[in-house]
Every structure is written in C-alpha cells, then in structure tokens.
Amino acid sequence: MNGTVGGTVGGTVGGRVLREDAWGKVLGQAAFPADVRREGQIYAVAVRSPHAHARIRGLKLDEARKAEGVVAVLTSADVPHNGHGVLYRDQPVLVQDHVRMAGDPVVLVGAETLAEARTAAGLVEVDYEVLPGLFDPEEAMKEGVPALHPEIHGSTNIVYHLPVCKGNVAKGWAEAEVTVERDYQTQMLDHAFLQPEAVLAYVDERGHLVVEVATQYAHYDRGEIAHALGLKFNQVRVKTVSVGGAFGGREDISLQIMAALMAWRTLRPVKMENTREESFHSHSKRHPMRMHYKTGATRAGKLTVLEARIVGDAGAYASWSPNILRKAAIHATGPYEIPNVRVDAYAVLTNNPYTGAMRGFGAAQPVLAYESQMDLLARELGLSPMELRLRNICRVGSETATGQVLTGSVGMEECLKAVKSYLGEVSAR
Amino acid sequence: MKIELTVNGVARILEVEPEERLLDVLRERLHLTGTKEGCGEGECGACTVIMDGKTVNSCMVLAAQADGHAVTTIEGLGNRGSLHPVQKAFLEEGAVQCGFCTPGMVLSAKALLDRSPHPGKEQIAVAMSGNLCRCTGYDKILRAVERAAGEVKE
Numbered sequence: 233m234n235g236t237v238g239g240t241v242g243g244t245v246g247g248r249v250l251r252e253d254a255w256g257k258v259l260g261q262a263a264f265p266a267d268v269r270r271e272g273q274i275y276a277v278a279v280r281s282p283h284a285h286a287r288i289r290g291l292k293l294d295e296a297r298k299a300e301g302v303v304a305v306l307t308s309a310d311v312p313h314n315g316h317g318v319l320y321r322d323q324p325v326l327v328q329d330h331v332r333m334a335g336d337p338v339v340l341v342g343a344e345t346l347a348e349a350r351t352a353a354g355l356v357e358v359d360y361e362v363l364p365g366l367f368d369p370e371e372a373m374k375e376g377v378p379a380l381h382p383e384i385h386g387s388t389n390i391v392y393h394l395p396v397c398k399g400n401v402a403k404g405w406a407e408a409e410v411t412v413e414r415d416y417q418t419q420m421l422d423h424a425f426l427q428p429e430a431v432l433a434y435v436d437e438r439g440h441l442v443v444e445v446a447t448q449y450a451h452y453d454r455g456e457i458a459h460a461l462g463l464k465f466n467q468v469r470v471k472t473v474s475v476g477g478a479f480g481g482r483e484d485i486s487l488q489i490m491a492a493l494m495a496w497r498t499l500r501p502v503k504m505e506n507t508r509e510e511s512f513h514s515h516s517k518r519h520p521m522r523m524h525y526k527t528g529a530t531r532a533g534k535l536t537v538l539e540a541r542i543v544g545d546a547g548a549y550a551s552w553s554p555n556i557l558r559k560a561a562i563h564a565t566g567p568y569e570i571p572n573v574r575v576d577a578y579a580v581l582t583n584n585p586y587t588g589a590m591r592g593f594g595a596a597q598p599v600l601a602y603e604s605q606m607d608l609l610a611r612e613l614g615l616s617p618m619e620l621r622l623r624n625i626c627r628v629g630s631e632t633a634t635g636q637v638l639t640g641s642v643g644m645e646e647c648l649k650a651v652k653s654y655l656g657e658v659s660a661r
Numbered sequence: 662m663k664i665e666l667t668v669n670g671v672a673r674i675l676e677v678e679p680e681e682r683l684l685d686v687l688r689e690r691l692h693l694t695g696t697k698e699g700c701g702e703g704e705c706g707a708c709t710v711i712m713d714g715k716t717v718n719s720c721m722v723l724a725a726q727a728d729g730h731a732v733t734t735i736e737g738l739g740n741r742g743s744l745h746p747v748q749k750a751f752l753e754e755g756a757v758q759c760g761f762c763t764p765g766m767v768l769s770a771k772a773l774l775d776r777s778p779h780p781g782k783e784q785i786a787v788a789m790s791g792n793l794c795r796c797t798g799y800d801k802i803l804r805a806v807e808r809a810a811g812e813v814k815e
Contacts (some may be wrong), residue, residue: 250752251757253757254755254757257760257763257764258763259695259738259744260693260694260695260735260763261695264697264761266694266698425759425761426705426762426794427697427759474759474760476759476760476761477795477796479795508700
C-alpha cells in the first residue's frame with residue numbers, strides 16, 4: 233500500500249470503500265458521550281428500585297440533600313409531564329408511587345463529583361410497600377389479574393393481540409396425515425452493547441437545552457425530552473455522538489430525560505454515565521416468547537395447516553411490543569407456503585424488565601418454533617429435512633399467510649441448494 | 662498520594678486518590694478518552710492499555726500500581742499522517758464498526774506483534790481473546806491482525 237490508506241477499489245458500485253468514521257475510531261479520537269465534557273459539569277446518579285413491583289409510601293431526602301457536594305435532589309414532583317414511550321407514554325421519568333420493574337428510577341441526585349453523587353444517592357431512603365409481582369406472561373394475561381397500567385390499557389395486561397387467519401384450518405386438519413405439536417420458549421436477552429449509556433446535557437448560550445447522547449432515535453428523544461420538561465421542540469437539541477453499539481437497545485429513552493431535567497433545573501452541565509450494572513437496568517431486552525405450534529402435512533410432505541399461539545413478555549412497559557408481536561405473527565409460518573393458517577400473537581405486560589427492539593424485531597424468535605417443527609415433521613415423514621423444505625418453500629408466485637403474493641426476489645430455493653453441499657450428513661439424516 | 666509514571670512517552674507526576682484506577686487517571690486526569698470503560702470488572706477489554714510491554718485492563722489496575730511504569734494508550738500509537746500498521750490494517754480490513762472496542766483491540770494486537778512479529782492464527786485468537794466486540798463477529802478483526810503481521814518489520 234506504500235504507506236497510503238484510502239481510495240475506492242473496484243468502481244463506485246460494488247467497490248470497497250474505507251469507512252470514514254473508522255479513522256477516528258482506530259486513533260481513539262471518536263467521542264462517545266462519556267468522552268465529552270463541559271466546564272463546570274456536575275454528575276447525576278439515579279436511585280433505582282430494587283423491587284419489581286411496589287408502592288412508594290414515602291421518600292427521605294434530607295440526608296442526601298445535606299451531603300457534601302450535592303447540587304440538587306429531584307423526584308417525580310420535579311417532572312412537569314412524567315411519562316415517555318415510543319408507542320404509549322407509560323414509562324415514568326421518575327416513579328411517583330407505582331414501581332413496575334426492578335431498576336425503575338425513583339430519585340435523581342446531582343453533585344459536583346461522581347463519587348459525591350453516588351454517596352448521596354446511597355443516603356436516599358425510599359419506603360417501599362412490596363407487592364406480589366406478575367412474572368409469568370400467561371398468568372398475567374388471565375382475567376381478573378391486577379392490571380399494571382389500568383389508566384392506559386384498562387383492566388387487562390394484554391397490550392396487543394394480532395390474529396392471522398388464512399384459508400380454513402378445519403379443512404387443513406382434515407387433509408393432514410401427520411401432525412406435530414410442540415411448545416417452544418425463547419429467553420430474555422440483553423443487547424450488551426459495549427458502551428454503557430452516557431449523556432451530557434447542558435443549557436447553551438442561546439438558552440437551549442442540548443443533550444449529547446448515543447441514540448438510535450434522536451428526533452424521538454428530542455420530542456420526549458421536550459414533552460417531559462414542558463418545552464417546545466425548538467428549545468431542545470439532541471446531538472448524536474458516537475454510538476457504541478445499539479442493536480435496538482437505544483431506541484427507547486434511558487438517561488436522556490433525567491440528565492436534561494437535572495441540567496434544566498440546575499443550569500449546570502450534567503453528566504450521567506451508567507455502570508454496566510445500571511446499563512442492564514436502563515434499557516429494553518429481547519422479548520422472551522412462548523410458542524405453541526401445531527403443524528399438519530400430508531404423507532407426500534406438503535404442509536396443509538399451521539396453528540400457533542405466541543405470547544411475548546412485554547415486561548413492565550410497552551415500548552415496541554405491539555410492533556414486535558405483529559412481526560412475530562407475520563413471520564410465524566416462516567418461509568413456507570401453508571394454505572390454512574391461524575396464528576394468535578399477544579404482547580403481555582408483566583413485572584419483568586421491559587422488552588423492546590432487538591435485532592430481528594420479533595422475527596427472530598419464531599424461527600426456533602417453525603424450523604424445529606419442520607425437522608420433526610421430516611422425521612415423522614421419513615424425509616430429509618432438506619427435502620421437506622424444498623417441497624414447501626415460498627417461490628415466486630407464492631402467497632404468504634397474510635395474503636402477500638411474492639412477485640420477486642424469493643431466494644430460498646437457490647439458497648438451500650447452495651448450502652446443501654455444506655450440510656453433509658445433516659441433509660441426509 | 663503521589664505517583665510517577667510515563668504515559669505515551671511523557672513523564673507524569675500526579676496526585677491521586679488511593680482507590681483511583683489507572684483507567685480514571687487516563688480518562689479523568691489526563692483526558693485520554695480513547696481508553697474506554699465497558700464493564701469495570703476486567704471482562705470486556707475496552708480499557709486495555711499496554712504497561713511495560715504487556716496488555717492490562719486499566720480498570721483492574723490501581724493508579725498506585727502504575728507508579729514507576731510506562732503506559733501506552735491508543736493516543737500514543739499513530740496519527741492520521743502516520744498510522745501504526747495495526748491501525749492501518751483495521752481500517753483496510755473494515756474491522757471497525759461501532760468502534761468502542763477498537764482502541765483495546767488495536768493495543769492487544771500491537772502488544773502481540775511487538776513480542777511475536779509472525780503469529781499464527783491460534784496465537785492471534787488467544788492474544789485477542791480478552792477483548793470483546795458485540796458488532797463484528799471478530800472475523801475481520803482477526804484478519805486485520807494477520808494483515809498487520811504481514812506489514813510489521815522485524
């Protein structure tokens with residue numbers, strides 16, 4: 233390379249180009265939010281609930297307010313409009329009385345140094361009345377179970393239900409000669425992006441509130457900050473600095489509003505930085521899904537019917553749950569043509585950590601169920617898993633369970649044939 | 662307490678707290694923010710720096726333990742006009758995505774090539790195993806280290 237780096241190899245389209253932001257990253261110059269600072273900045277720390285479900289009976293803040301270096305101690309009373317959320321504003325900036333998950337922020341402490349803020353946060357006393365929690369989504373969706381957000385969703389914890397119906401399932405079962413019925417379950421996952429959430433918030437020389445943050449959704453952040461603080465959009469500026477991984481986990485509000493609130497109330501630049509442990513409490517998780525699948529096929533290996541029930545654990549706040557369970561429902565049949573389908577997908581509130589966007593956005597979980605069903609059916613039919621798939625995959629002209637006719641770009645058959653030689657004994661099994 | 666150390670070739674005399682970590686000294690006192698904190702417990706390697714030729718997790722080293730030692734951070738490696746071979750290889754291989762692990766990755770690779778200019782694949786994998794990346798899947802990072810090894814002069 234003669235010591236030079238750069239340029240495009242291979243033309244404009246299809247060529248290899250160097251990623252421009254990689255320069256700052258290999259040199260250690262790229263600024264993530266924890267790396268930016270401002271003269272006179274203070275540090276804010278959130279006091280979070282250790283309980284998954286509780287009523288707050290009272291707060292004792294005197295010791296924290298008197299502690300060395302403390303600039304402000306803020307509670308829900310300091311938040312003009314105490315709610316945020318991508319679909320429903322169901323998540324409090326600071327909890328007033330109803331804790332719905334472990335890690336819900338209750339009090340915000342601002343101090344001259346991070347150590348002083350942490351010390352003062354440790355002096356905050358919250359009197360919790362611990363309530364029984366709802367941790368099983370199938371329990372939480374039953375009638376008569378206490379509702380977690382009655383003011384938004386009424387008496388139910390079901391925030392979303394999408395039925396997908398195609399053809400006539402009774403006919404499909406009449407045609408089926410082989411049936412496989414199983415339950416599947418996926419687990420909750422954290423994105424574990426490498427850069428823990430951090431924010432720098434300050435009021436600039438024009439009197440505007442500036443929030444520097446690693447976010448996937450700057451315009452949404454601006455709207456939620458403005459709403460919570462009772463400001464106009466044009467008074468709030470969100471600046472996206474380098475984002476240290478996200479994978480869907482930075483689509484919701486984490487520290488943005490808390491840092492902005494502290495800056496607006498104290499007129500000091502405010503830094504908030506999560507530890508890894510706080511980060512786990514601060515953002516959404518991947519929805520665990522329980523999937524009951526019943527699939528029918530003829531002896532000749534043609535799928536005739538699928539019935540599925542998918543229950544997604546939304547956790548304490550809705551976040552993107554309706555969209556994610558919608559996607560799970562739409563993808564529930566996988567890349568296979570099935571003439572008769574009934575799918576019911578639900579998103580259910582519980583006292584578990586709230587769940588939201590994560591790579592695949594609900595399309596990833598049903599894969600476990602529909603592909604396992606195909607393998608089990610292949611075994612029942614004495615066909616290779618590859619052959620059963622080739623007899624049922626979507627091709628150009630196929631109609632999906634939601635009635636979409638695929639008119640192009642359907643690469644399943646080519647893909648299966650391309651990988652066949654790599655599968656070796658698996659395909660022959 | 663007072664400590665004396667060399668950071669990127671510059672001698673430093675600093676007054677630090679007993680509980681302060683080398684990571685805090687670098688980031689908060691010297692504003693060398695290329696060194697990142699990802700976990701604070703020695704798992705992720707984002708805070709990797711080179712101390713006397715060996716990589717350490719700077720979140721697991723007390724400032725006092727760095728007294729009398731020489732530390733190299735990402736800021737001590739190269740610049741736009743003169744990249745270190747490892748930095749250049751990371752750029753050219755497309756081994757950088759979000760970039761939060763990159764400084765630690767680059768320093769682990771540099772420390773490896775300094776002591777072993779022609780490492781095998783296995784040796785590279787072991788040397789890089791203390792640095793977590795959540796974006797790339799590691800493939801291009803490992804290839805970048807191999808590429809750098811080809812360019813490093815003995």
